[in-house]
Amino acid sequence: MKTLPMIDTVPPPPAQARRVVDPPARTAAGPYRAYKAAPFLREEREHTTLLCGGLHWRAERLAQGALENLGYQVQILPTATREDLLTGRELADIGQCSPTSFTTGNLVNVLREKTHELGAEAVSKRFIYFTFGSCGACRFGQYHQSYELALRSVGLESFRMFLCGQGDGGKEPVPGGGLEFDGPFSLGLVWAIVLSDVVQDFEYQTRPFEVKAGETARVAKEAVEYLYEVFRRMPDRGKTVGALAWHLSTRYFTTAMREVRRRFDAVEVDRLRVKPVVKLTGEFYVQTVEGAPNYNIHRWLEAEGAEVYPAAISIWIDYLLRFAGQDAEDHIGIDRYARLKLAGIHVGQGLLRWTYGRMRRAMGGVPHALPDQYELRRLAAPYFNSRLSGGEGDMLVGKALWAHQQKKAHMICELSPYACMPNTMSIGAMAAVTGKYPDLLYAPLELKGDSEVHALSRCQMILTEAKKRAQREYEAVLDLVGLTPEQLASRVTPAMRRSTYKVPRPGAAAGTAANFALHLAVGGR
């Protein structure tokens, strides 16, 4: 019998998936040298564009306004995509964590496009990259090396990148003086982050309940554009002490936030929709961005019927201050200035929290308050050493327990990047936590960038349970107050239909509908 030829059923890979550049050289001609950027001169500032990104779009836009106010030309990188992930994997260390691959590929792809347009020399002269970094225990300390390796591979070895150390607050001066990490620079960025966090939190508390689909997103976009202008037009506020005094005492930002509140006032909501609250925790980058690096988890959860409790960047700043304070605590009796440093850090934390509280109040008190860092540390202490750095450290465990015990959420969704050592440790610690608290709904998702169905289906299983829990909680409240859903609905006043109406959350229930029902039962008091 004649043998049939083998039929190849696997289609050839699409053209764009093929390798586009040669792999990096595997042998080195000289010894390794740490990356050192060529100087960025003060006189270059006006005609050099600062590329930056890696946060959510609101924070990026407001930070852009704050930097433009200081005379910098700023361009925000687009949110990283799957294509960027593939480029990052192709050009830098293969074993790196997924945020490194995403951000490396993102930078390279943007620069490659600019190089096609302008040529490598012009790109190296006219653009610089600015990012945060550290010498941390994890890959965060090696981002620069990844970027450098990738840029060398695409012929952009003279491209300049500058790092603002997250641990030292950017004390290292940038050679050439083009970038000044001074008072107005740092304060502008911190205030941009605080205001964008407050807007983001408000937006995520509103969208799941909006009556007219798309209204929240539209108003949020307008509000962020308005705040961008507010930051871009900030008055001259002096250097260090003068700048700090102005930021703390001015009503410039609270007035702006009241205007944002006025715009959100028109968004009508129905808070009697029963939805599980899902608290996002995890590694900084994947819990912050909204896009492919975390499978667009914020939007996916909302589409599945959840209310998302996002991770504020201000909490991360508060954590970094607490971490620095711990170092001072450990040096009491060794370093004569340790107590003074600790007191200074506590003042810094107090001012950050006070500022966040001011912006929250300007938004009618609707956005969530920041959790107390020392409470998080206390909760996490039996499971995770507070001195271990990298990732979110003990805060990840502390936040999960805080959200569960204080009824802030029905479920915790932890976003863990592929190949992330600190998150692997946290997940290990969470095994002990869930052993002790078996009713804590916990969905740790490994984010590789290319295994979406696997991660989301895992999340969906826990989310199904969270939905049942939210429904049971709501029904228990109805039993308690002795009212039907129709009777509750009849008590909703026009003011309560506004997104800016604050529903008290005394801690008896996690769900918005359950809390609103309790509030309606006592006559909206």
Ligand code: SF4
């Ligand atoms: S915390 Fe994990 S994902 Fe983030 S930079 Fe460090 S190793 Fe990478």
